Amino acid sequence: MFELNEKIRDLTPYDPITGTYTVRLDANESFLSLPDDVRQELGKIASSLDYRRYPDPLAKDVCAAFGAYYGVDPACVAGGNGSDELISILMNAFLQPGDAVITALPDFSMYGFYAHLAGGREVSVQKDDSLRFPTDAVIETAKRENARMIVFSNPCNPTGQGLPKNDVRRLLQAVPETLVVLDEAYMDFWDESMLPEATKYDNLLILRTCSKAFGGAAVRLGFVVGPERLVRAVRAVKSPYNLNSFTQAAGTVLLSRRDAEKAAIETIKASTHALHEALCRLAEAYPVLEKVYDTCCNFVLIRTGAADTLHRGLLQKGIAVRRFPGYLRITAGSEEENQAVTAALQELLAADTEKEGQA
Numbered sequence: 001m002f003e004l005n006e007k008i009r010d011l012t013p014y015d016p017i018t019g020t021y022t023v024r025l026d027a028n029e030s031f032l033s034l035p036d037d038v039r040q041e042l043g044k045i046a047s048s049l050d051y052r053r054y055p056d057p058l059a060k061d062v063c064a065a066f067g068a069y070y071g072v073d074p075a076c077v078a079g080g081n082g083s084d085e086l087i088s089i090l091m092n093a094f095l096q097p098g099d100a101v102i103t104a105l106p107d108f109s110m111y112g113f114y115a116h117l118a119g120g121r122e123v124s125v126q127k128d129d130s131l132r133f134p135t136d137a138v139i140e141t142a143k144r145e146n147a148r149m150i151v152f153s154n155p156c157n158p159t160g161q162g163l164p165k166n167d168v169r170r171l172l173q174a175v176p177e178t179l180v181v182l183d184e185a186y187m188d189f190w191d192e193s194m195l196p197e198a199t200k201y202d203n204l205l206i207l208r209t210c211s212k213a214f215g216g217a218a219v220r221l222g223f224v225v226g227p228e229r230l231v232r233a234v235r236a237v238k239s240p241y242n243l244n245s246f247t248q249a250a251g252t253v254l255l256s257r258r259d260a261e262k263a264a265i266e267t268i269k270a271s272t273h274a275l276h277e278a279l280c281r282l283a284e285a286y287p288v289l290e291k292v293y294d295t296c297c298n299f300v301l302i303r304t305g306a307a308d309t310l311h312r313g314l315l316q317k318g319i320a321v322r323r324f325p326g327y328l329r330i331t332a333g334s335e336e337e338n339q340a341v342t343a344a345l346q347e348l349l350a351a352d353t354e355k356e357g358q359a
């Protein structure tokens with residue numbers, strides 16, 4: 001019998017929630033649909049593609065559109081089938097078996113997953129109750145472990161916390177022989193991006209995505225930005241046709257509408273602010289919501305001992321949010337969706353309080 005090897009034997013396929021929910025606030029997607037004229041443009045692209053031909057392996061047009069949007073040299077940009085694929089490519093490209101990869105937890109779970117598959121060894125630092133990025137502990141750990149890579153999201157999913165540029169610079173300078181992978185998936189919602197300095201450091205790679213602020217998760221488009229020497233290595237390692245022709249053309253459209261995008265970002269930020277306020281009011285009334293964290297992203301994290309019960313109760317009401325042990329993460333939605341999730345939470349909390357009163 002063919003035996004699965006040790007590193008994959010216990011893995012199970014990624015299981016996003018299944019079933020139908022009327023309110024989906026579990027995956028940090030944008031709640032804004034693409035505007036009609038953009039959808040029409042995408043329709044035209046889909047109907048006029050030359051489907052016989054392989055896509056451009058260097059994805060030149062969409063990398064140029066990315067470069068124009070963010071003001072970076074396209075020679076320092078490579079595209080991926082979502083930034084998720086790029087995380088996998090970076091691990092496979094830059095790690096050798098046994099290399100230490102430093103993470104600070106909680107953070108995006110795919111880092112450890114891909115590091116493991118690439119034969120790396122995840123060494124994680126635990127964040128304290130503030131959930132802020134522990135820069136000094138990460139530097140110390142990286143030095144002690146002679147780390148090949150440090151990877152973290154900034155601002156962070158799932159904590160919502162942001163690390164100011166000055167701390168990122170300090171980290172980069174403290175570990176000149178370690179590659180720092182800075183995942184800025186949510187940086188469109190904050191303003192401490194290292195993109196303007198992306199090529200100043202020879203140990204920095206920045207990841208961006210069209211899945212969150214751009215509302216294009218279905219398109220699967222992410223980017224890695226850094227010094228040419230490293231980006232060339234990424235291009236050499238990735239599979240040549242990782243970005244299909246539709247994604248390349250659609251991404252070029254998404255990245256060419258600066259004004260509409262800026263407006264969408266402001267709308268999402270306003271929704272996040274409203275959701276945060278509403279959850280803070282709930283937490284004042286129901287102390288089982290122990291802490292509602294500030295956020296630099298399009299979601300709000302709550303620390304609560306009732307995470308499991310509330311998560312289950314919300315699902316029963318047709319509302320999906322993300323649960324972690326001891327935490328709930330709620331993506332900002334439309335006014336109606338925010339209203340629905342806060343009302344449902346209130347109902348669950350009130351019912352629970354009543355039960356306690358009777359006991």
Ligand SMILES: *Cc1c(COP(=O)(O)O)cnc(C)c1O
Nearest residue numbers: 082083084153157185209211222
């Ligand atoms: C959503 C997310 C991604 C994945 O983005 P894709 O481009 O859709 O693969 C990467 N990093 C973080 C931190 C995310 O939250």
